[in-house]
Amino acid sequence: MTALTSTQISMGQRVTAPLRRLSRDLSQRTTLKIGLAIVLGWVLVALLAPWISPYDPVYQDLTTRLAPMSWAHPMGTDNFGRDILSRVIYSARVDLQICLLGVIFPFIIGTVLGTFSGYIGGWCDAIVMRLIDIVLAFPFLVLMLAIITILGPGLSSFFIAMALVGWVSYARLVRARVLVLKQSDFVLAARSLGYSHSRIICKHLLPNVLTDAVVFSMSDVVLVLLNGAAISYLGLGVQPPVAEWGVMVTEGQGFITTAWWLTAFPGLAIVLLAVGFSFIADGLSENRGGTQ
């Protein structure tokens, strides 16, 4: 343990400041560590899927349909005789992609619009706020479904719909923070030093706002994941036979009374990844509270 910490410290002196902060946080924050471990675990599973999954996820063995858990099939098989474990493993690839892309576009759009609306104010703020009102006027899922139906089912439609609908929360969060920070002494100091608006935004406002947005994005990931599952469940997201946890739950629901493992294991996988992300969110916000 001492050897580990001393290596961390000597590493910390060489690497740049954010990394040093992260390494210090990691040595202290259990929640953050657990969360990162879970998510990184899933990333590893996704990367190593071809090697660690015992079967081809779409290979149908009709002789072993709806087989319960056994040594040959640790999570049983589904109604087409496909190995559930292999399908859960391959699903991680699709679902992590959903998590990443489903969050990154709303994050970028929301942060940019929120920053401009908060910093410039006036008509710019009015336009962004009215746009937000329009999006918020519709129930989230209904709007998503409408957009996906227009664009046609599939993952790319899901990401576009996510970007069009999900930016709202980021924009509101970032705008509120920017409005507060705009009045703060260090922004006034930056103005008194004659810095340009772009410098004030990029170097002074954004670094202080992004932490909040990142913390929020970690809890938003959970929502996106569940949304992705819900959309796939409704048949508008990932199309069969591609394995995805939401799709697997949908397909298994007909057999829930006779073969519960069809829905239980992909469901558990969703829960586990979601827990990982919310642990990261908790750990990061804990860290913010502690050091501010």
Added chain:
Amino acid sequence: MSSHPLLEVERLSVSFPVTGPGLKGLFLKQKLHAVNAVSLQVEPGSVVGLVGESGSGKSTLGRAMLKLEPSCAGSITFDGLQLDNATQSDIARLRQQTAMIFQDPYSSLNPRQTLGEAIAEVLKVHRKCSAEKRASRVDELLTLTGLSGDYKSRYPKQLSGGQCQRAAIARALAIEPRLIVADECVAALDVSIQAQIVNLLLELQRKINLTLLFIAHDLSIVRRLCDRVAVMYLGRIVEEGPTESVFSHPRHPYTAALISAIPDIDPERRLPDTLLRGEPPSPLDLPDGCAFHTRCCFAREACRKGEAPELRGDGNHQYACLLEAGEAERLTDPMR
């Protein structure tokens, strides 16, 4: 007095729109007059103190003088440059020669920047020195303000208030300003640290012939630091003059009250309790006549009517009070 002040404001006014209380406030936009027709001159190389109680508009005046707050009337002249309809380049020129130090040292530094980054940024933006020399210049500035170069990798939250304020001063000096506006820059610090910072400012002022506008509510520091002092009450300057003259012969009852309220270690000397009664009136609804008449024990009929009294007196020591010299003498007499 030289004929060419570094910074001069003429009848400068700053007001903020505020929403009043209740339904009426929805329709009637009120204006809060934070600064009212203030004229002030800052001579190059001098230290001018701006004192007054909270809400008297001294910070607003300081900001408006540097064009950080829009003014609604009056003119600002910096080094012969009229700043009323200032273009971008005029403002840029002002920014290159002025800097500001704030009250709360922690919040005036970006929490995500190390001290070194914050100072180097100023050097970079204002092209004060080449990229190679930047690191050594940062060390130099930190040393000048009593920190060492080791501090450049620290974040503001890792420092004490005094260290932070030194860093903020170092950042202000990086710009090589001719004028620094120090807005209550020692109010948030311990008394021992206050003394260090004040001495540091004095030393720097002599060393590099800095002009300082020192905004404060602590009169004992102002007395020690400033050549001239201007006393503000509800957005107006009520007395202005050489520090010693103002402190020894205050001509405005408000100044007199402030001076007599300076705490003293001498236990025999009790603080007077009669000079200042009540609260200052709301800046939303200024009284007629002299704004101070509601609290002034010398107020008479003439003080309650008409416009606020103009500054008068000899060129050097001015005051905005109707009291004549003989009457005002009583102000300084504690056994009145």
